[in-house]
Structures are given as C-alpha cells and as structure tokens.
Amino acid sequence: NATKEVVVRLTKYKNVLEKLRSLGFVKVFSDNLADALGVSPALVRKDFSFFGLSGKKRAGYRVEDLIAQLNHILGVDEIQRVIVVGCGKIGTALMRYRGFAREKIRVVSGFDVDPAKIDANAPVPIRDLNEIPYIVKSESIRVAILTVPETVATQVAETLIAAGIKGILNFAPILLKGGNGVVVQNINIALELENLFCLLRFADK
Amino acid sequence: NATKEVVVRLTKYKNVLEKLRSLGFVKVFSDNLADALGVSPALVRKDFSFFGLSGKKRAGYRVEDLIAQLNHILGVDEIQRVIVVGCGKIGTALMRYRGFAREKIRVVSGFDVDPAKIDANAPVPIRDLNEIPYIVKSESIRVAILTVPETVATQVAETLIAAGIKGILNFAPILLKGGNGVVVQNINIALELENLFCLLRFADK
Numbered sequence: 001n002a003t004k005e006v007v008v009r010l011t012k013y014k015n016v017l018e019k020l021r022s023l024g025f026v027k028v029f030s031d032n033l034a035d036a037l038g039v040s041p042a043l044v045r046k047d048f049s050f051f052g053l054s055g056k057k058r059a060g061y062r063v064e065d066l067i068a069q070l071n072h073i074l075g076v077d078e079i080q081r082v083i084v085v086g087c088g089k090i091g092t093a094l095m096r097y098r099g100f101a102r103e104k105i106r107v108v109s110g111f112d113v114d115p116a117k118i119d120a121n122a123p124v125p126i127r128d129l130n131e132i133p134y135i136v137k138s139e140s141i142r143v144a145i146l147t148v149p150e151t152v153a154t155q156v157a158e159t160l161i162a163a164g165i166k167g168i169l170n171f172a173p174i175l176l177k178g179g180n181g182v183v184v185q186n187i188n189i190a191l192e193l194e195n196l197f198c199l200l201r202f203a204d205k
Numbered sequence: 206n207a208t209k210e211v212v213v214r215l216t217k218y219k220n221v222l223e224k225l226r227s228l229g230f231v232k233v234f235s236d237n238l239a240d241a242l243g244v245s246p247a248l249v250r251k252d253f254s255f256f257g258l259s260g261k262k263r264a265g266y267r268v269e270d271l272i273a274q275l276n277h278i279l280g281v282d283e284i285q286r287v288i289v290v291g292c293g294k295i296g297t298a299l300m301r302y303r304g305f306a307r308e309k310i311r312v313v314s315g316f317d318v319d320p321a322k323i324d325a326n327a328p329v330p331i332r333d334l335n336e337i338p339y340i341v342k343s344e345s346i347r348v349a350i351l352t353v354p355e356t357v358a359t360q361v362a363e364t365l366i367a368a369g370i371k372g373i374l375n376f377a378p379i380l381l382k383g384g385n386g387v388v389v390q391n392i393n394i395a396l397e398l399e400n401l402f403c404l405l406r407f408a409d410k
C-alpha cells in the first residue's frame with residue numbers, strides 16, 4: 001500500500017534535501033535522491049509528480065523549493081489538531097499521549113456519550129457527542145481518532161463524516177471504509193497479535 | 206509485506222474450506238480456493254507450501270486435513286498467552302482490552318519497574334520487571350506487548366529476548382529489530398496519524 005509509507009518517504013526526501021542544502025546544493029536530480037534513499041529514480045519522480053512538487057526532468061529540482069513544498073505537505077510548521085471520539089480505556093490513553101506533541105499533533109477535545117466522562121474543565125475537555133459538528137466546524141478539525149465500542153463504530157463514523165471529518169484513525173475491530181474524499185486508517189491490535197502468534201507457530205513446524 | 210496479512214488470508218482459506226466441507230467436498234484444488242478468495246492459484250499454492258500444508262498439485266488437497274492444519278496454525282484451539290511490559294497509560298488499556306478474549310488472547314501478567322504499579326492481587330497481576338525470566342519460563346510465554354517509554358525500549362526488549370520471548374508487539378516509537386528467531390511488529394500510532402494528515406494535505410492541493 002504505497003500511501004501507507006508516504007509520510008516516511010517524504011520525510012526521508014526532506015532530510016536528504018536539508019543535508020544537500022547545507023552542503024551548498026542549489027539543484028538536485030531525481031537520480032541523486034534515488035541513490036540517497038535506495039529507491040529507483042522512477043519512484044522519486046512518481047512521488048514528486050503525485051505531490052505536485054515542481055521541477056523539470058532535465059534541469060532538475062530546486063532544493064529550496066522542494067524543501068518548502070515538503071514542509072508544507074508534511075505540515076511541519078503547523079499544529080495538527082485531532083479529536084478523540086470515545087474516551088474509554090484506549091481513548092484516554094491516546095488523549096494523554098505525550099508522543100503526539102513531538103509530531104506537532106494536538107488532541108483538542110474528546111467526545112463521549114457517557115455523562116460520567118464529560119468534563120468541560122479537563123486540560124483536554126471531554127464534550128458530549130452532540131457537540132461534534134459545532135467543534136469540528138469552529139476549530140476546523142479534519143482528523144478524528146475513533147475509539148468507541150465496535151457496536152457503534154459505523155454509526156459514529158457516519159456522524160463524524162457528516163460533521164466534516166476527512167480522516168479517521170479507527171481502533172474498533174471492524175473494517176471501516178472511507179470513500180468520497182474520506183480516508184480511513186484501521187488499526188487492529190488483536191489482529192497484529194494474532195499475526196505474531198501465527199508466524200511463531202509456523203516457525204515451530 | 207506478505208507476512209503481515211498472513212493470518213487474514215489463512216483465516217479466509219479456513220472459512221471457505223469449512224463452507225466446502227459443509228457442502229460435502231472431500232477434496233479441493235488451489236484453483237477453487239483461489240477463485241473463492243479472488244487471488245491467483247499460484248499464491249494459494251505458495252501459501253500452502255510455505256506453511257507445509259500437505260497436498261498434491263494433481264490430486265488436490267484433502268479438505269479435512271487442510272482445516273485441521275489451519276486450525277493448528279491459527280491456534281484456534283488454544284489460549285494464546287501474552288504479557289504486557291510497561292503498565293502505564295497504554296499498557297493498562299491493553300491489559301484490560303475485552304476484545305482479546307474473542308481472539309483467544311489472554312494477558313497473563315503485567316510487568317513494571319514502578320513500585321506504585323506493582324499489584325500481585327490484581328485480576329491480572331502486575332509484577333516487578335525482575336520476575337520476567339521466571340514467569341516467561343514457568344508459563345511458557347512467547348509473546349510480549351512492549352509499552353515502556355522509548356528511552357528504555359531497546360534494553361527492555363533485550364531483557365525479554367534473553368528471557369525467551371520470541372515475538373514482540375512494540376508500541377514505543379523506535380524501530381525495534383528482531384532477528385535470530387525473534388519477530389518484532391512495530392505499531393507507531395503517531396506515524397499513522399501523520400500519514401493521514403499528509404494524505405489529506407495532498408488531497409487539498
């Protein structure tokens with residue numbers, strides 16, 4: 001799945017380009033970047049054209065332009081705001097995850113239906129599910145982490161999409177589909193463990 | 206990564222074979238299974254030979270034998286025991302995850318270095334890190350979930366491997382390598398979110 005590793009590859013291009021800039025390079029060709037990453041020049045050009053990174057095959061790419069464009073796509077100069085929907089065991093762990101700040105990811109609000117979980121004064125407020133459309137609009141939220149029970153995951157996802165959410169990181173063990181401009185990434189931790197066990201049992205045979 | 210989806214494919218083969226068995230099939234050919242799964246017969250034969258599933262290309266595979274062998278590989282008739290190392294925010298969420306039971310996965314113990322977290326009488330006991338070698342040996346544990354801070358993840362992984370752990374599901378945002386018969390699966394939630402944001406920003410351009 002080529003899009004799954006995209007941010008990893010783009011980050012590597014950026015790192016290489018920053019090194020080249022510090023060495024005084026003004027231009028670079030896809031072959032140089034391909035060598036540095038250990039990929040084919042064709043993949044580099046494919047990535048660059050996919051992301052609209054400007055350059056000419058003959059004259060090469062301007063290092064400074066590429067860095068600026070990659071910075072924009074990688075969003076390194078902006079806080080990336082997310083909401084967490086379903087503030088139970090795993091939702092709460094994610095809301096308090098310190099590792100997000102380093103990636104400039106900030107959880108701006110949690111949402112739940114259980115009145116016991118609602119807390120408007122928490123450092124990261126937890127609001128009622130009904131407030132999603134208002135918050136998504138007023139805070140321009142595009143990405144939501146979905147950590148509700150699987151019995152309600154599909155309908156809550158629909159609520160999110162109707163409210164304007166464009167990207168969902170889904171932890172419920174159901175296959176949530178995106179479509180219509182909405183990207184869904186499914187994380188199935190039980191399946192990852194099953195896979196590990198499966199590979200170990202095979203290794204025994 | 207072919208091994209990542211292995212358990213998904215093997216489970217599909219099993220489901221198809223159980224349906225065929227209920228229809229009275231005694232034998233099946235790779236082409237039948239290939240059609241049912243929408244994959245090539247070559248992939249089916251490659252999977253089956255990789256997993257040592259017996260059969261002859263001409264005579265076909267015996268449905269009952271395949272089901273029994275797949276059951277064994279998928280471990281459906283056995284409880285799969287895991288330990289959780291690092292019982293903080295995300296470790297605790299995983300220790301209490303109800304969804305594991307359905308996959309016959311059971312967390313038999315947690316481990317931590319913080320005395321405040323140690324609790325031998327909890328429903329799932331949390332023990333001191335020093336007790337890992339003893340528990341891994343006495344309970345024949347082969348898989349560990351690693352949810353310690355990234356600053357100690359590499360050394361704790363070494364402790365686990367030295368104790369006999371063969372599979373690690375790693376949540377720390379460092380690239381942990383396996384090797385020497387140890388399988389490591391890395392889950393990087395911040396990176397998955399970064400990827401989502403990246404794809405959305407691209408979709409805007």
Ligand SMILES: NC(=O)c1ccc[n+]([C@@H]2O[C@H](COP(=O)([O-])OP(=O)(O)OC[C@H]3O[C@@H](n4cnc5c(N)ncnc54)[C@H](O)[C@@H]3O)[C@@H](O)[C@H]2O)c1
Nearest residue numbers: 086087088089090112113114147148149150172298299302
């Ligand atoms: N706990 C884990 O480690 C873990 C691991 C993998 C996957 N998951 C998945 O993540 C999801 C949450 O798991 P959990 O263990 O945190 O469960 P949980 O029961 O602790 O939390 C679920 C939360 O969702 C809330 N909720 C219920 N209906 C809602 C709705 N319609 N809208 C908004 N919020 C709603 C509940 O009030 C609760 O706070 C489940 O789908 C589970 O399968 C959890």
Ligand SMILES: NC(=O)c1ccc[n+]([C@@H]2O[C@H](COP(=O)([O-])OP(=O)(O)OC[C@H]3O[C@@H](n4cnc5c(N)ncnc54)[C@H](O)[C@@H]3O)[C@@H](O)[C@H]2O)c1
Nearest residue numbers: 093094097291292293294295317318319352353354355377
């Ligand atoms: N919280 C999340 O949602 C989240 C998401 C993605 C990744 N992670 C990763 O998971 C790991 C744990 O995150 P967290 O938020 O739960 O952190 P945490 O600080 O809440 O928990 C860490 C736990 O590990 C224990 N610990 C420290 N050193 C140890 C050692 N040497 N041996 C055993 N236990 C030790 C601590 O006492 C603590 O209980 C980190 O690597 C983090 O980057 C967490």
